[in-house]
Amino acid sequence: MNPRLLAVVSVEKVQRVRCQKDGCGHGVYAAIHVVEHDGRVKVLGSTCFAEIYGGEHALGRPQYMGGGRKISAEDAALLDSNTAALLAKWELAKIETEARNRERLRSMNAMQASRLEPAAPRPTPQSMYAFPAPEVTRRVASSPWPWQHPRNYSIALLRSPHGQAWFRVQHQDQSQKLAPWPLFDGWESALPAHVGTADLALGAFGVPDIGRAIKELAALGFTSPQVGVWNDFRRAF
Numbered sequence: 001m002n003p004r005l006l007a008v009v010s011v012e013k014v015q016r017v018r019c020q021k022d023g024c025g026h027g028v029y030a031a032i033h034v035v036e037h038d039g040r041v042k043v044l045g046s047t048c049f050a051e052i053y054g055g056e057h058a059l060g061r062p063q064y065m066g067g068g069r070k071i072s073a074e075d076a077a078l079l080d081s082n083t084a085a086l087l088a089k090w091e092l093a094k095i096e097t098e099a100r101n102r103e104r105l106r107s108m109n110a111m112q113a114s115r116l117e118p119a120a121p122r123p124t125p126q127s128m129y130a131f132p133a134p135e136v137t138r139r140v141a142s143s144p145w146p147w148q149h150p151r152n153y154s155i156a157l158l159r160s161p162h163g164q165a166w167f168r169v170q171h172q173d174q175s176q177k178l179a180p181w182p183l184f185d186g187w188e189s190a191l192p193a194h195v196g197t198a199d200l201a202l203g204a205f206g207v208p209d210i211g212r213a214i215k216e217l218a219a220l221g222f223t224s225p226q227v228g229v230w231n232d233f234r235r236a237f
């Protein structure tokens, strides 16, 4: 069975555990690597992990938690005495987090979809004389992003190699975002980390350098940006 990296965690120094590489046995408390290999769970110091597997990143991202996150004293005790119980606990937490994320995605999609329903015109005595609202206002009001900049309504569509649609949208705080539309399961990890950071509340990636991001995404097979306003695109979605 292929080795799997389960977690990279840290504990208080007094709760340090023994590195289980043959012949090591050093106490480790920062960056404890928890690995499953041939059906056995081992804890390893970062140096021994890199020696055995050929590098710090050799097994990719940990299945449960990474970055040397500090675990509770209770979990640290389990790490020493009952790894199976700790893994079961982490697995449950992971399933619950995924379920919460799916639920959140569903409600965000429902909320954004309801924003796109045309609002019933308010029957006011003036309406038959009034000019229609300026086109610009209508375009912005009907976009799926309530946080979009009120004046810069220009957006740009980039399609991923998988055909997913991403829009470059300016936030009202002037920053640039890449927003998937429609939102799809797993969108928050669909762009490489160096492009930007997923903001779950907005349903978009914050992108510090949009020019660079577009070049990097082009190198990954994304289409070049097609610029327009939401009204140009909405019929296709």
Ligand SMILES: [Zn+2]
Residues within 6 Å of the ligand: 019, 020, 021, 024, 025, 026, 044, 045, 047, 048
């Ligand atoms: Zn070691």
